[in-house]
Amino acid sequence: MNRLLILLALIALPAAPALAAGVGDTAPALALTTPAGEKINLTEHHGQVVYLDFWASWCTPCRKSFPWMNSMQEKYRAQGLLILAVNLDEARADAERFLAETPASFTVVLDPKGESARSWKVKGMPTSYLIGRQGRLLAIHTGFRDHEADSRERQIVDALAASH
């Protein structure tokens, strides 16, 4: 019986969730390409506040978050906010159809294989990471609900005002 329990525990071990990149940690690396072919690297935007959002065309809350992200980018662009939306659709046509219906005035990059989602330990769709000017993770949000918009905007404003 004891041996069986040990064996079962060994099976369960690989399933143990890996520690997620948490608030306060340094942001992981990110280097992806926009649909137009422009290369975007997170390290080049040190000193800016980056709102990184992982989305996909089939995710309904993502559709709701786009107009809000558009208004945030316009409102705070001059103060140094960069909104970077990583698309995780396996088929590029899905992403392009979504963008045709719900346009984005912020930067969109493509990651069809989902490698960046893996390294950033994305737990749900959508997930957004607020990265401060010094490259530290300030906030992580999963999902998007309309009543969260104001508190997220306040976090962005605080991040823009702070030097960390």
Place this chain on the structure above:
Amino acid sequence: MKPTVAKGRSSMRWRQVTELALLLLALAGCAPVEPWQKGHLAQPGMALDRDPLERQMSTHVFESKEGARAGDTAGGGGCGCN
């Protein structure tokens, strides 16, 4: 009646070990589905009950066969009226 020959203890043990080994091997094939890989599940054809009218019909047939209202949900006592 001639009793059936009982299997030897050691061969029983080996069988158990083999079964356990095969079970572990099979479980090793389990791969988790990441949150961003669930696009196929979001397609309309993947919904369990797409047409509300069809769902109402199925529920009614089920309820009348079970002889209980809301018989497809768990819990509750309640009347058996039809």
